[in-house]
Amino acid sequence: MNHKPSFLVILSLIFIAGFSLRPGITSIAPALSEIQTHFQVPESLLGLLTAIPVMCMGLLSPLAHWVAQRAGIKMTLLIGFMLVAVGETLRVQTYWFSVLLFTSLLVGIGDALIRPVLSGFIKQHSGRYTPLAIGWYAASMGIGSGCAAILTTPVGSALGGFEFGLAIWALPTLLSLIAFSTGMPSREQDSHSVVNVVLVVKRSLIIALTLLFGLQSGLNYAIAAWLPQWLIAQGESATAANQYTFVFIIIGTLTSLSYPLFVASLRHSESRTVLLATALLTLAPICYVANSPVWLLIGLLSMSIGIFFPLVLQLPLAVTHTPTDAIRLSGIVQSLGYLLGGLAPAAVGVMAKQYGVIDALDGIVLILTLSMTVTTGGLAYWLKR
Secondary structure, three states: OOOOOOOHHHHHHHHHHHHHHHHHHHHOHHHHHHHHHHHOOOOOHHHHHHHHHHHHHHHHHOHHHHHHHOHHHHHHHHHHHHHHHHHHHOOOOOOHHHHHHOOOOHHHHHHHHHHHHHHHHHHHHHHHHHHHHHHHHHHHHHHHHHHHHHHHHHHHHHHHHHHHHHHOOOHHHHHHHHHHHHHOOOOOOOOOOOOOOHOOOOHHHHHHHHHHHHHOOOOOOOOHHHHHHHHHHOOOHHHHHHHHHHHHHHHHHHHHHHHHHHHHHOOOOOOHHHHHHHHHHHHHHHHHHHHOOOOHHHHHHHHHHHHHHHHHHHHHHHOOHHHHHHHHHHHHHHHHHHHHHHHHHHHHHHHHHHHOOOHHHHHHHHHHHHHHHHHHHHHHHHHHH
């Protein structure tokens, strides 16, 4: 007989899954210089190692709904974790750069399956504790990303090469595979709804959710990628720049952990949570114009992103009725959202060549902030209605 897992088990599964999602991508950046030296490849090819997974998440996320309807939530998650684990394990080879590119493809396809389906899993099992589960999920991704950024190089040095630093992240993914294979019932009750989510949820809301997901992703990616260079251009040392970047990640992660407290204090109102996140976000450019300390600016941006990320993960769950519909809407939102979000760091790079990194990042952050303010205003009004 299959027993429904306890909520503590559900939280454990969510944490393990969230932790293992990002290292397949974020572990690449610390090892880029060693990869280039070893394989002797141009920077354009190096960029594909991180671009391919993001492109897969953008293009293939809607596929998760199709797979989940046929294989079920559990089997889809297991397939996704298996693909990511195989991709990360293959990185231990150092003979062909093409194999390294192939591992990025496997990681991207696996992530594209896991992320929307994990939203359906949360919808299915968390009930009234959804904000807690979502905040836990968002924070676990931040923790996994930070660990990969910090530990990949030291682990590679200790084990004898960058390839081991990359491949070591297959271990938490394998742990996720084992945990979901044993911690979930073998025949979970998937509500296989065949209703077209576009007919259930208004197109205007889908557009707003997708745009908000893309804008917050772009803001996060742009700041995470260019903040160290921006700080160095402002006159900070490389050490201070790395410390500020670490603080940016930590504050965002802690804010995501506190997300259920924000939701509870606002009487579980999605519209009020949207307005709170927007208020924090709009304070950042005001403080920048007022020449406030850089730590205050970074803290406000990090806190707003720390609320927005779990919020955009929760909203597709809040406006749908079944796990299957949540998977489908999450797939649509995340698909186009990741494609939009991936443009922001590239736009900063293009603008930096002509205007410098300070003006480039300032301009992109201002555009994204204003766009998010307009989008969230309309979204909060719709949710309140």
